[in-house]
Amino acid sequence: MKRRHVASLGAVCVAGSALQAVWAVANAQSDRGYPDRPIRILLGFPPGGSTDVPMRVLAANAAGILGQAVVIENKPGAAGVLPAQMLQSAKPDGYTIAVIPQGVFRLPYTTDIRWNPQDLGYIIGLTGYVFGIVVPVSSPIKTLGDYIAYARAHPGELTYSTPGALTTNHLTMEQIAREAGLKLTHVPYKGTSESLLALLAGHVQSAAETSGWVPYVESGKLRLLAVWGERRMARFPGVPTLKESGIDIVQSSPWGLAAPKDTPAPVVARLHDAFKRAMEAANFRETLAHYDMEPMYMSMEQYRRYAVSAMAREKAVLEQIQFRKNSG
Template identity: 60%
Template sequence: MQGACNVALLLVLMTPFSFFPIAASAQQAAEHYPDRPIRILLPFAAGGSTDGPMRVLAKHVSESLKQPVIIDYRPGAGGTLATQTVYSMKPDGYTLAVAVAGVYRMPYTMKINWDPSSDLTYVIGITGYAFGVVVPASSPFKTMNDMIAYAKQHPGVVTYGTPGVATTNHLTMERVAMKFGVKFNHIPYKGSGESLQALMAGQVDSAAETSAFVPLVQTGKLRVLTVWGQERMPRFPQIPTLRELGIDIVQSSPWGLVAPKGTDPAIVRKLHDAFKEAMGKEDFKKMLAQFDMTPEYRSSADFQAFAAAAMKNEKATIEQLGLNLKQ
């Protein structure tokens, strides 16, 4: 009996120390992080106003953390494929994703069994897009009102490209159509690069796009009909906002970086601090300026709070439009 008690006592004494190797291993991993390349999954095809800024940040973070930071393109699923992939990855800090507004619509646009606002680790909020509607320079549509008037007379004929189904671009255009009682024909692509290429090739009449269109407008190949910001773009002061057209919509669609749920907080801090430092670099600010974008820094906690609020807002938008997008 006494022998059994001694064995039990020995097990009790040993129990606290049985977790030490695991805790020490986790701590050691965080201290030595990163010791191999980091991948950032980008939710659109190469090119455009997400790719450019992320490439600049990746360069600086690579220098800071002394490991390669690789951009891995994962277009598809309305800009959510990258985040869906990260959700199922090992939470070791070596795979991140750019999370865009479509992520917060996922519960309402597809069948998933997890919550984007609580089942991801939010690292840092980075910026938001500048949006607008563009047409070829040869288009008969000189203004947004021209395009709307034609759509009223020819329902479903006017086509517009976007980076995908259920993107901010798509849903905002549908809100515009609802406001004016018209029907557009939506043509989804895998990213801004593809959408603008299709517009240039005459495959669509217009494109609802991020400011990746800016260089093409500056060279005279495209024309801007409207912008979606709070104010007119300084670069195109003659182009009205949606609000000036009588549509109470302001759209910037903030985005940032997420990691798998359960990522070590010490690793998250390292990533957050490295990216925040990179956001202060002049070449990053200049790259954003090329697309009429500005830094919109959010801490890890603030970014997660933003995600929770965004999910509620996106649900309301889906319901307002009467769209049942779940497959």
């Protein structure tokens, strides 16, 4: 299915998810004890996007396994990290859980918080995003090598847009610039749509974005120079990864689910097992594929260890760009 059908896919998935959840509550026989009422998942992005639609499919699958409705509550804003903050005041009973984006792991270094992201009750790692660097098709920059050469020849002149300062997009571009010895100029916008529209309008020369650029690349308006994942995209097999281009960086911004600190271990384990079965269903994998995403399973312990290592990496990157909390 082409990217232009994604909007209709979202509507179908949302409607189908609601019907599946109702069916599950009416027909599935739940275990005694947990869960005995609906579970809500806090999600820090608006409806209909590449996080929301797969999560609604996954929630419907999990509802059928748990025998209770699993309801998505959208809490957009602050680059998706509001749900993690909300977990701090939620009861640790397994009935309120949240989607945890990569940005949560840099909060201690960018914001004044009184909790440690390492202490969440990590349930399961689910997937990650596709990132890439794009330029207008009319640009003389044809490859990532051209991009690097131009930036070296014109220090500070080459501009790139992102969905905001201190996002994964921004910080990874700073890592790329550091490794390649470049000086780039960052132009932050309020989201991917604004970032890409600015590029199309000629306000910036390039964009570092998640896969919102796919329809523009397919229609011949933008050129994809490199992707940031471990492997090339199936949709654009001719486009190299950063590592293939000589830049030793892989970024997929993994995300998954977590519960409040002190949620009982048996409850977290019950959630893990249900969502693991849910993510193995064909409909979840097919929905991810429409967004060029792949399953990236992490167990409870693997996800907890990832949180520890991710916080260390985020701190190092922020130190490299000499970011100081409350410095703007």
